[in-house]
Amino acid sequence: MIRFLWRRFLWFGLTLFCVVSVSFFLMRSVRGGPFDNERSLNPAIERNIQARYHLDWPQWKQFLHYIGPLNLAEDGAELIGGDGTDPFGGILTGDFGPSFKYRDFTVNDIIAQSLPISVSLGSIALLWALILGLTAGIASALYRNTKTDVALRLAATTGIALPNFVIAGFLVILFVFLMPLLPVAGYGTPQHLLLPGFALGAPFAAYIARLSRTGMLEVLSQDHIRTAHAKGLPARLVLLRHALKGGLLPVVSYLGPATAGILTGSLVIERIFAIPGTGSHFVNSALNRDYTLSMGVTILYTVLVYGLNTVVDLAYTFLDPRIKLEES
Amino acid sequence: MDQPKRERWNLGGTQMESLLKEIARFKGESLWQDAWRRLKASRASWWALVFLAAFGGVSILAPVLPLPSPTAIDLQIEPQPPVAPWTQFGNNGYRPEYWDLNAIDESLVSLRQSVFGDWQFSNWLGTDSKGRDILSRIIWGSRTSILVAIAATLCSLLIGVSYGATSGFLGGRIDNLMMRIVDVLYSIPFIFVVIFLITIVNEYRIELDRRGINREIVFYVVIGAIYWLTMARVVRGQVLSLRKTEFVEAARVIGASSTRIVFVHLVPNVLSIVIVYLTLTIPAVMLFEAFLSFLGLGIEPPKVSWGLLAVDGSEVINPVKIYWWLIVFPAAAMGATLLALNILGDGLRDALDPKLRGKD
Numbered sequence: 001m002i003r004f005l006w007r008r009f010l011w012f013g014l015t016l017f018c019v020v021s022v023s024f025f026l027m028r029s030v031r032g033g034p035f036d037n038e039r040s041l042n043p044a045i046e047r048n049i050q051a052r053y054h055l056d057w058p059q060w061k062q063f064l065h066y067i068g069p070l071n072l073a074e075d076g077a078e079l080i081g082g083d084g085t086d087p088f089g090g091i092l093t094g095d096f097g098p099s100f101k102y103r104d105f106t107v108n109d110i111i112a113q114s115l116p117i118s119v120s121l122g123s124i125a126l127l128w129a130l131i132l133g134l135t136a137g138i139a140s141a142l143y144r145n146t147k148t149d150v151a152l153r154l155a156a157t158t159g160i161a162l163p164n165f166v167i168a169g170f171l172v173i174l175f176v177f178l179m180p181l182l183p184v185a186g187y188g189t190p191q192h193l194l195l196p197g198f199a200l201g202a203p204f205a206a207y208i209a210r211l212s213r214t215g216m217l218e219v220l221s222q223d224h225i226r227t228a229h230a231k232g233l234p235a236r237l238v239l240l241r242h243a244l245k246g247g248l249l250p251v252v253s254y255l256g257p258a259t260a261g262i263l264t265g266s267l268v269i270e271r272i273f274a275i276p277g278t279g280s281h282f283v284n285s286a287l288n289r290d291y292t293l294s295m296g297v298t299i300l301y302t303v304l305v306y307g308l309n310t311v312v313d314l315a316y317t318f319l320d321p322r323i324k325l326e327e328s
Numbered sequence: 329m330d331q332p333k334r335e336r337w338n339l340g341g342t343q344m345e346s347l348l349k350e351i352a353r354f355k356g357e358s359l360w361q362d363a364w365r366r367l368k369a370s371r372a373s374w375w376a377l378v379f380l381a382a383f384g385g386v387s388i389l390a391p392v393l394p395l396p397s398p399t400a401i402d403l404q405i406e407p408q409p410p411v412a413p414w415t416q417f418g419n420n421g422y423r424p425e426y427w428d429l430n431a432i433d434e435s436l437v438s439l440r441q442s443v444f445g446d447w448q449f450s451n452w453l454g455t456d457s458k459g460r461d462i463l464s465r466i467i468w469g470s471r472t473s474i475l476v477a478i479a480a481t482l483c484s485l486l487i488g489v490s491y492g493a494t495s496g497f498l499g500g501r502i503d504n505l506m507m508r509i510v511d512v513l514y515s516i517p518f519i520f521v522v523i524f525l526i527t528i529v530n531e532y533r534i535e536l537d538r539r540g541i542n543r544e545i546v547f548y549v550v551i552g553a554i555y556w557l558t559m560a561r562v563v564r565g566q567v568l569s570l571r572k573t574e575f576v577e578a579a580r581v582i583g584a585s586s587t588r589i590v591f592v593h594l595v596p597n598v599l600s601i602v603i604v605y606l607t608l609t610i611p612a613v614m615l616f617e618a619f620l621s622f623l624g625l626g627i628e629p630p631k632v633s634w635g636l637l638a639v640d641g642s643e644v645i646n647p648v649k650i651y652w653w654l655i656v657f658p659a660a661a662m663g664a665t666l667l668a669l670n671i672l673g674d675g676l677r678d679a680l681d682p683k684l685r686g687k688d
Contacts, residue, residue, distance in 0.1 A: 015512045023524065030528050161611060161666030163618040163635070166659045169642035173655075177647050184647075264519040268622050272642070283623055286523050294524075301517040309515055 001314075008310050019302050020091070020295065024063055027291055034100035034289045053100065066295075068092045096296035101288045107296035110281060115300070117187060118277035121270070122262045124197030125204070129258065132201070133208025134251070140209070141216035141247070142239075152209065159206030164265055168199035168272050185274040196273040200265050204258045208251055216247035249320055256312035260305040363600070366679035373675025376668040383665060387470040391429075391436035394444040395464040399630045400425040402459030407644070407651050410454040410462075427630045454653040456640060462653060465632050466661045472633040473662075476547060476617050477610045483552020484609060488559025489602060493590050495560070496567030507564065510557055518554045525550055526625045543628065551616060555609055562605055566598040600680040607673035611666040618662070634662045 035041065035049055050056045054065060068090040091097075096107035136156060140149040159167075175195060176184045182195055219225065220243055228238045267279040278297060285293040367373055386393070400423040424441060426433075453462040495506040529536065529546050536542065570576065571594065579589050614634065620626035621635030629636065641655030 011508065011512060012515075015515055018512070019516055023521075026524070026528070030531055157667055157670050158663060160670060161663045162659060163615050163622070163638055163662070165618075165622050165642050166638050166655065166662075169645050169655050170659075172645055173650060173652075177645075177650060260517065264517060267519065268619060271622075282520060283523060286520070286527050298517065298520050301520065302515065305517055306515040 005310075012306050012310075015306065016299065016302060019298060020067070021063070023295060023298055024066065024291075025059060027289070027294065028059055028062070030289075034291060053098075066090060066097070091295075091299065096299070097292040099290055099293045101285070101290040101293065107292050110293060111278065111296060111300060114276055114278040114281060117275060118263070118266055118270070118279060121193055121196060121200065121266055121275060121277060122259070124193050125201035125262050125266075126255075126259065128198050128201035129204035129208055129262075132205035134212055134248070136205070136209040137212025137251075138216055138239075138244075138247075141213045141220065144217065153213070156206040156209040159202050159209075162203075164199050164203060165268050165272055167202050168196070168269060171195050171199055185272070187273075187275045192273075192275075196269045196275060199272075200262055200269045203265075204262060207254065207258070211250040211254055212248060215250040216243060219243050219247040222246075245319065249316070252316055252319060253312060256305075256309040259308045263301060263304060363676070363679040367675055370675050370678065372671050373679075376671040376675065379664070379668045380672065383470070383668075384474070386467060387474060390467045390471055391433050392440045392443075393467070394440065394448050395467060396448045396461035397423050397425045398460060398464045398468040398632055399427060400460065402455070407457050407654060408455040408459070410452060410653055411450055453657045456654055457644060457651075462637075462657055465637055466634075466658055469632040469634045469637050469658075470661065470665070472627055472631060473614055473617060473635065476544070476551075476627070476633070477613045479548040480551035480555065480613045481606055481609050483548055484555035484559055485602065485606065486556075487552065488556035489563050489595060489598070491556065492560035492563030493567050493594055493598070496564035497571055497586065497590050497594060499568065499571070503564070503568075507561075510560055513557055522550055522554065522620070523623065523625060526620070547617075547620075547626075551613055555613065559602070559605055559609070562601055563598050566601055567594050570594055570597055604673055604677045604680060607669055607676060611669045614662070614666060634658060638662060 033055070035046065041049075047056070054062060057065070094108075096111070099105050099107050099110060102110065133156075136152045140152040143149050172184060172195065175182050183189075183192055186192055225238060225242055228242050229235070233241075264279075266277060267283060269275070270277045270279045278300070281293060282297045282301075284290075285297060367377070424437065426437065429437065449461075449463065453466070455461055456465070491506065491510075495503045498506075525546070526543070529543055533543070536546075567590075576589060576593055579593050584592075617626055617633060618635030618638055621633060622639050626635050627633040637658035638655070641651075641658050644651050644654055
């Protein structure tokens with residue numbers, strides 16, 4: 001297992017390096033910069049700003065500076081951090097540098113502020129998805145080919161077929177305007193997260209329902225279930241003790257991609273419900289050419305997705321002893 | 329040459345003949361015939377197929393139908409609700425305004441003008457906040473959405489199938505490396521790459537336009553480049569198990585080259601699984617288009633797509649007055665199509681699954 005983790009880690013380093021370097025050079029080679037405005041700046045001021053953020057350096061030097069704790073300036077001057085005093089350490093030290101657009105904040109500040117919001121939104125969405133999806137999936141496997149099953153499957157397929165902002169729109173009309181139960185948008189209380197969490201989780205609930213239905217059906221037709229029934233175990237216990245573990249394996253392996261999907265789906269949901277999470281920063285920073293913020297968010301999401309996938313792979317081996325980590 | 333062989337077969341005499349007769353009563357069935365029969369037997373997937381065919385027909389014929397213009401703006405103050413008798417059809421001010429159509433659509437539109445003249449349907453499904461007809465926008469939008477979906481899916485098909493087939497066929501270390509690369513690509517949050525690439529395209533719009541590359545083409549390629557990963561995995565798994573089979577061995581013995589074996593012998597055999605996967609990728613791509621349109625990075629007005637319509641609809645949600653027809657109808661069109669595609673995909677999977685063959 002240690003070997004597995006170590007290899008994963010090496011690949012992770014490689015992935016991250018590719019992501020960082022490709023987006024770094026791509027971003028900087030595109031026309032337009034973070035300080036472009038409708039009104040052109042005085043050239044002297046522009047030169048000063050560029051020198052402050054070392055944008056006047058050749059790109060390879062900027063890159064090295066961005067990556068590591070190296071002091072490359074001839075005069076010993078360091079890239080200034082957000083509050084104007086700390087030197088910039090480079091991403092290897094966990095410092096993502098100052099934001100170019102939000103002048104008084106570092107990227108770390110912005111992420112620290114917005115990530116907890118996104119994480120709580122994402123957890124609620126995942127919770128919704130799991131509760132709804134598993135209930136629907138197991139129910140439709142148990143009542144196979146009845147009206148309940150057909151209705152649940154239709155609902156699940158509809159959930160997959162609609163974009164989440166449309167689902168969000170319907171939810172807002174229903175639960176805010178027609179039945180004023182929940183706040184329309186914003187962030188602060190747990191109630192604020194219920195609707196966005198549901199809208200974000202709905203498509204994933206639908207997938208989970210389908211996966212758990214197929215998984216359960218496959219397990220329920222196996223011999224050990226028949227044996228359990230035959231020895232007189234109550235149906236509820238057969239389900240809980242013998243069927244669930246095997247039947248839910250496909251759901252576990254889907255959790256990695258699902259979490260990644262929820263992370264990216266929150267770009268839209270955060271916009272609709274005016275939630276100040278990380279997702280909203282990404283689009284804006286890419287449009288604003290806020291190099292450091294954009295890179296910071298990309299790196300953050302890559303790390304999250306990769307980490308979650310690894311965790312899911314590990315969990316999988318614990319749940320299903322037949323699977324070995326070092327297959328390939 | 330043939331003579332001795334025949335005699336050997338006839339050894340059984342009359343008994344053999346009766347056996348042959350009996351065999352002749354059974355009709356052989358290819359995988360595709362079998363699948364087609366199964367598909368027709370499943371009511372849900374059959375109706376899904378009929379619905380998709382009908383909708384596709386309407387969408388292709390959109391320029392000929394007497395629809396109001398999808399772009400003609402009429403700056404009234406309020407969106408108009410759907411008019412009650414859905415039969416109204418007459419000379420109610422058709423204005424031939426469109427975006428830059430291609431030559432075929434152009435001639436179809438002029439055909440419509442010569443047949444129907446100024447006649448058009450009234451606003452059966454209401455109008456939006458700029459006075460444009462919703463029905464017309466939904467049908468014209470379906471053209472854009474379907475085109476994006478099909479082009480992007482074909483793109484993913486091309487990359488995914490060749491990558492997966494090569495990897496599975498070569499096997500060993502190369503396979504390992506190629507699949508590792510796929511794993512690495514899987515863990516990159518692609519949404520960001522796409523958003524970023526599209527901002528780049530916006531920046532270089534004029535230069536790219538001059539070379540005939542517009543945003544839509546970049547769109548197809550980029551989306552296709554994302555969705556090939558799963559396709560590659562699926563195909564590789566299939567090829568891996570197929571390449572040990574006797575017919576591949578036989579082809580190799582005859583002296584067929586690797587390329588020939590992959591593309592002539594292996595690819596047709598993975599086709600069924602690929603088709604199933606295709607019907608499930610198209611809905612995903614349509615949703616992705618909607619997602620990008622929502623972020624303002626998708627299809628651009630005056631052109632219209634379902635994503636844009638859904639965005640327009642959800643933007644006018646407000647507590648004062650609910651313009652339900654702006655969101656309900658586009659969502660219904662999109663939902664019904666994607667639902668049908670999903671059902672068809674499931675039906676195809678059941679129909680093509682060899683494990684279910686011969687069991688009814």
